[in-house]
Amino acid sequence: MNIAVLVKQVPDTNEIKLDPKTGTLIREGVESIMNPDDRLGLETALMLKDAHGAKVTVISMGPPQAIDVITEAMAMGADGGVLLSDRNFAGADTWATSYTLGKALEKLLAETRLDLVIAGRQAIDGDTAQIGPQVAEHLGWPQVTYVSELKLEDGSLRAWRKLPGGVEEVVCPLPAVVTVLDAPQDPRWAMVDRLLWACGPKSPIRVWDAADIEAPAKSTGLRGSLTQVMQTFSPKSERKTDWIEGTAEEQARHLVNALSQRNLI
Amino acid sequence: MAVWIIEENCTGCGLCAKACPYGAMVIEDKLARVTDRCTECGACLAACKFEALASDIEQEPIPDLSGYKGVWVFAETQEGKLLPVSRELMGEGGRLAAELGQDLCAVLVGSGLEPLADELASLGAKKVFLADDPRLAAYATLAFTRVLADMIQAHAPAVLLMGATPLGRDLAPRLSRRLDLGLTADCTQLGIDKETGNLLQTRPAFGGNVMATIYTPRVRPQMATVRPGVMAPPQARAGAQAEVIKQEVKLLDSDLLLKLMSFTPLASQGVDISQAKTIVAGGRGCRSREGFGLLAELAQEMGAELAGTRVAVEEGWIGVERQIGQTGVTVRPELYIACGISGAIQHRAGILGSRFIVAINRDANAPVFSVADYAIVGDVFKVVPAMLAALKEAR
């Protein structure tokens, strides 16, 4: 059993705060972390490894410092890691990202069998939730999205999909791509001895560039992207706030009057 | 790719620093500087008004796209009925189609859905593309992908909109990759660029901390998923007719690989707060189930639905189907009353479509006030009973 897990390094967006004066984002001191859904994806893979024995390889596309999430994943229990890093990969939209990840998976497939690719449902920075299905299409494999629990059966997987209205249980033949948003148990801790191994001279981490995965410049990064970011801005409210003063009774009466004048009650 | 500053042209105006989603651009001594936080995403390049930013990126040429015409709406259905988001998309799609001077068309994929064509016509569809087949009765990613890809290749639309529902966010990326199309996720605002006719797709990213406007310059159709509950549905015009165009359904066995074994619905179903006209919502500041009892009284007096923050759900004060926000429901009521809610970005994301927002919070600096039309700095346990009294008085 061979499993590839896609992990992304992201800024911890929960730590991002708005400056109340300027309305701009304060990003100072915001840490880079492993995307939360990917940590759950890795735990899912490691649970399969515990139960059935499996070789787990993590893959990340990003700048050189993204190697940190790979070493962390290996300290948690992954067996190998690949960092996809090349100046040409920068600025990729989801089409170009999924193409690059897809080419790397093709290279892995040329080396060894792969039964399962696990991605997070959504990355907390780009927030698109598009990469999992797009990688599945690149490989021509079926996809199972929104997964909260996964079991392996003979040549297929059984997955529980957590949807807003309820939980769907599906069976899908392997190989397949799965995106996860939860796992049956909390992600395990990194282990120091494994971390030393992952960072040390015997580390099996490999770094591949565009030439290694045979990805042409016109299909990667900003140049290969089909969507472009035209502008970004802080969400601003256009509401004019009426501050209602007085005692609770006065405030309540004022509000009820204002709302009934607007026919809201 | 790299980004650098042409210092002669830089005025230190800071537009690039504002545009950078990663905080990688800083202004020092009236000059912009790129720091090592830069991920080379390119968002700054478009922001500079002084030609002071350069990059070594090569642009791919833009082909002739004039043959692609029509704004298509994927009309998602459940149990043979249109989802509310499908109606919302017809409203928004109609507006875009008018601006482009093109037709609004609806796409139906399923089994036995032909009766819906009239309803879609009443919502503005000039044409309805229909793929009807018993094998499409239940959603299957690969089957729907194949059918839609065939339709798009046969008719070459300029725009394809889908709801950012669980189904839409499973299907749209798969389809976009099959046809090598650009796809913008979870949009909350759409527009047309007057000069180029490009679709301008605005969406929240970074957990709602940043808004980004995205465009798709060199491929068609431009695909976007749109967040449910954000766009306004159109006025229905009874009696309107649409041309129904049937698509031949060609599937492979391998398109129907996934087997649905069981479905366990969530225990407490039945309310859909996304459709509520008035909402009374509470957060941690309401303290307890009893505190929510007080809100329930207010809700009943006003004919409102009760809702709350994630904290209120986690504390067990309300059911998960009543959670509002990024990971809950997006609402667009006429009136939204927030009681003891701080207004975290993830919560605000779900209420911005409300027509009027009232916030009651004892902390004058609570972020919820930044989106409030009426702000009451005060104690929920004093203000809400006073409101109940005032409402009864006014009756």
Ligand SMILES: Cc1cc2nc3c(=O)[nH]c(=O)nc-3n(C[C@H](O)[C@H](O)[C@H](O)COP(=O)(O)OP(=O)(O)OC[C@H]3O[C@@H](n4cnc5c(N)ncnc54)[C@H](O)[C@@H]3O)c2cc1C
């Ligand atoms: C403000 C902003 C808005 C954007 N909007 C769009 C848009 O609407 N459409 C679009 O096509 N692009 C968009 N992009 C670009 C998009 O963020 C990148 O393509 C990004 O590389 C992947 O998208 P994501 O972060 O949304 O990932 P998601 O699709 O949300 O990620 C899902 C999973 O895929 C895997 N994954 C994602 N990226 C990587 C990676 N680099 N390495 C390894 N695994 C990975 C992880 O397992 C992750 O959990 C936007 C970028 C910005 C800055």
Ligand SMILES: Cc1cc2nc3c(=O)[nH]c(=O)nc-3n(C[C@H](O)[C@H](O)[C@H](O)COP(=O)(O)OP(=O)(O)OC[C@H]3O[C@@H](n4cnc5c(N)ncnc54)[C@H](O)[C@@H]3O)c2cc1C
């Ligand atoms: C990825 C992610 C997704 C999330 N999704 C959602 C989501 O969908 N929906 C959501 O709501 N949250 C979501 N959250 C959580 C969100 O960040 C906040 O933690 C949450 O909304 C806060 O809830 P609250 O306002 O009830 O509590 P708090 O932030 O604790 O605010 C309580 C407020 O009550 C006020 N208060 C206290 N006592 C009184 C009183 N007696 N009278 C008046 N005011 C009083 C306080 O001043 C304070 O402002 C998400 C978080 C993350 C990280």
